[in-house]
Amino acid sequence: MKDYFKVNTRTIVAIGLGAALFWVLFTFIKIPSPVPDTSFQTAYGIAAFFGCLFGPIASCLIAFIGHAFSDFYLYGTPWWSWVIASGVAGFIFGFAFKRTKVEEGSFDVKDIIVFNAIQIVGNLLAWILLAPILDILIYAEPASKVFAQGVTAAILNIISVAIIGTLLLKAYSATRTRSGSLKRKM
Secondary structure (H helix, E strand, O other): OHHHHOOOHHHHHHHHHHHHHHHHHHHHOEEEOOOOOOEEEOHHHHHHHHHHHHOHHHHHHHHHHHHHHHHHHHHOOOOHHHHHHHHHHHHHHHHHOOOOOHHHOOOOHHHHHHHHHHHHHHHHHHHHHHHHHHHHHHHOOOHHHHHHHHHHHHHHHHHHHHHHHHHHHHHHHHHOOOOOOOOOOO
């Protein structure tokens, strides 16, 4: 379990790169939904991808920093309830780390199911539970509004990670050498 929370130079570089990618995608590459202030965000696929490769600390910081910078850039101040929820979703995405065989060059059906089960739990907890409750507590937002936004965000982010995250991990695993795939000829 301690490997999940190990931070080294490679992880720090991944956090910087991932947060920058998350910020760009979160700010510029999104599709608005019919529910106000919610969008189909391509950035969560990146956070989940990095989480599967580097663990919960990396994906938590990638989503938290990227979302905070995006809000600051677009609105002048972060909307902290959703920034915190992004970090929590990213943290949970990171529990796919060491539960798949991506680094071993394999991302089969079992790995896809495990990865997506983890991301679904992360998105449901972050957007249907945490973000609306924090909106009510921090900003005194109306419950009906924030829970509608939360459900919409959860559905859209689950779809985003299921498509983008899964495709990125499948492509990445194809670049890795499978263990035992190289044989010595005599």
